[in-house]
Amino acid sequence: MSDWMKNVRDVQPYVPGEQPKCENVIKLNTNENPYPPAPGVQEIINQANTDSLRLYPDPEASVLVNALAEYHGVSTESVFVGVGSDDVLAMAFLTFFNSDKPILFPDITYSFYDVWAGLFKIPYEKPALKGDFTINIEDYMKPCGGIVIANPNAPTSIYEPVNNIERIIAAHPDAVVIVDEAYVDFGAESVLPLVNKYDNLLVVRTYSKSRSLAGLRIGYAVGNEALINALNSVKLSYNSYTMNMPSLIMGTEAIKDEAYFRDTLHKIVTTREHVKAELSGMGFSVLDSKTNFLFAKHESISAKYIFEELRKENIYVRYFNKPRIDNYLRITIGTDDEMAVFLDTVKKIKKSVDI
């Protein structure tokens, strides 16, 4: 071991879902959108002049921040943007979670929360979700250094009513509560209107799911102006220019086409409910999803087995080898054609086991 290694930060990196390098894969493992981004995004990039790339982008990302503020009906001082919601969340952990008291988040949730806490040496506790994977609100009523709740939750897909989340926010004026709404557009109610009522609420969103722009890396947060100001100070102490020009231009364009957005969401939700019914008919328990994925387990066939058999057929879903959820599959909703192939393949796997 080299001498300098003793001062290297000790971390346990997050493991993202596999990005297959071969073609012809039905990719239902990282909750991407099966439909392309709004057509205006293609039009705007066709007009791009790369000469302008010789200059630094606007460090305030004003064009994008202004568009998001207008879209959500909040002030521009209430919006923060980052390189995907992961960047926004990491920056928020670094900015707000500096108490000696532990921060709180559920035992089953987005597995990057543990990783950021580890990276920044933030103490944390993980109250267990109830048997039905809902939150026990009382677990979040004790003194703490902050709270993070994904709502709807991942990988469970289920949604906690806004009034439950509000109880938690109201109980902690001395701690920031982050509500990670990566999947909210697929049918859940948002806490976003509460940012005017509670100055300790930070709502985080992403372009990677409902906006079909995972490849562009855009996330944002909405909150009280003092919260956003604190976030921007830390961001400007890390990297002046996080959002590159293509992100600023395409990210601004992407939210203009509300009709396309609603149409895409409607298609995904319709497909989701169809797939849920079909899986239920084949002996799966499928949680009630408000996201673009389903969380399901079969009554007799192990999730790991189905996962592996699907993979042999070039159908990728997500399997987590973790306590309490190691018999579930997380299945992203693709196009109707993709889901038909998926359902057919599951049927064949089931049949091969039944024999």
Next chain:
Amino acid sequence: MSDWMKNVRDVQPYVPGEQPKCENVIKLNTNENPYPPAPGVQEIINQANTDSLRLYPDPEASVLVNALAEYHGVSTESVFVGVGSDDVLAMAFLTFFNSDKPILFPDITYSFYDVWAGLFKIPYEKPALKGDFTINIEDYMKPCGGIVIANPNAPTSIYEPVNNIERIIAAHPDAVVIVDEAYVDFGAESVLPLVNKYDNLLVVRTYSKSRSLAGLRIGYAVGNEALINALNSVKLSYNSYTMNMPSLIMGTEAIKDEAYFRDTLHKIVTTREHVKAELSGMGFSVLDSKTNFLFAKHESISAKYIFEELRKENIYVRYFNKPRIDNYLRITIGTDDEMAVFLDTVKKIKKSVDI
């Protein structure tokens, strides 16, 4: 003050050079390249299909890492990429500077080093540069938690010979030495060949200056495979996907056109030497620059006055109101036409004072 504010991280953000929002400005204040990126960058973006943006980018940024490794003749495991060299440097501070001993960097250098040390609570000391703004090598021979040297240095523009830097690297097998070579392409010698000799050397580069792609946000580091592996672990604990698809595609294309690159560098260096001679003829002391900017002071007119007068004429240069350098101007090298207007305006300012 809200209750949650007591746990907000205390930072002193970096202040980037002004990005003017009006047109018709001669912008010589942030060391951008006056020439567009390689023509291939425009061609590749014209072919872009935004449908692919619905998917996450490759978290390993393989296409870009591979291209850079080949360009520099190193292994792919020796290259790390980030959202500008600021992202790379911030990540390197977080990864490597976890000693109780202070890290060392010059009193006059890139002013983001203090900011990152503050953000991550890293103790630091700033040995003073000598009167001629060169490094006193002996200052860097004591036990420390790490070292950062910008070479050529900013805002001074001057270059420290490689053998001096090598003495520092060789003296600290127990500490990582970061050499920030943002400006090295404009005529300095690189320490990059030393990465095979010293496993504690991290060389950082950027696309923002010599590659004309400040708007794309691409930086990278080259070092021993163990160093790069440690950096990647911390990066994957922060954000799985930092490089968006436009950066991967255009960043890979940009380094293919060596002839265009050399031609652009030659033009900037030629203009620089001409401007230096002209300024010297007008009573300026101009440091010997190996960068795309000049650091200059006038024998009788204050830098602050010239800065303000230039600004009235929509010519932006950089002025630092800091000890030891508060009578200098940092002047980015623009096109010949821009520099002709700059020189004419300086002449007029000088004449108005002489009267």
